[in-house]
Amino acid sequence: MVNKPLLEVLNVGIQFGGLKAVQNLNIVLKQGELVGLIGPNGAGKTTSFNLLTGVYAPTTGDIVFNGERINGLPPFKVTRKGISRTFQNIRLFNELTVLENVKVAYHSLATHSMISSILRLPSHFKGEQEMEEKSIEFLKIFKLDKYKDELAKNLPYGQQRRLEVARALAAGPKLLLLDEPAAGMNPQETKDLMDLIGFIREKFDLTILLIEHDMNLVMGVCERIYVLDHGQLLAEGTPQEIRNHPKVIEAYLGEEVPGIHA
């Protein structure tokens, strides 16, 4: 694990009309870290992911990834730079098979050219076959290979969530942004997913930023945590520091949040 910053979010902000959804956001992720991003509803967590992935361009500040300023790049270019994500609400291609869902992501990295695909040159078939083999490897890691020919919409909910992570991983990211990956999962599914996230982080040398509402989960797996409230950074620290941070406790007052001592 090299300890240089992979991501630097420098005073980033965005405004929607009169609403400052995110302001003065500063986040630094070192290569290999698994970091949590938490905060009450509407705090700006998903907006932050949208800023990091090019869905929105920041109105202030800079986002530096791997030493390169990436604000203003469209999402597909951000993906190619090495940032991929999952969504709070599952966004699979429902009418495609499980395998096709992963292949679509892998396509963004395909080395065989458009011309060779159109002309059906041998390099096209070699590329397609390689893509299929790689996609199946990803499915195996997520224990989804036996469903490869099933339509994505027919998978049980928990498996759909896993497929989303598999697809994000297939795009070959250095930084993986997970937006509530365990939402709606039962405790066993959640535990399995978290073990898997730990495993892929090691295997693919990933840096991970995780939005999650389940405090015990965040506290259990993350090395550091950033807390957002009303679009602003409220605190940053180890799980222990965050658990006992007066401002964090105050922000969560009135909410029943296991793991936060409000």
Ligand SMILES: Nc1ncnc2c1ncn2[C@@H]1O[C@H](COP(=O)(O)OP(=O)(O)OP(=O)(O)O)[C@@H](O)[C@H]1O
């Ligand atoms: N495109 C947009 N236009 C206008 N307002 C927006 C837009 N996107 C987000 N917002 C607002 O920005 C604020 C932050 O929203 P965001 O979805 O980032 O919060 P969140 O922390 O992810 O919340 P949750 O935990 O409920 O998902 C909210 O007030 C939301 O209504």
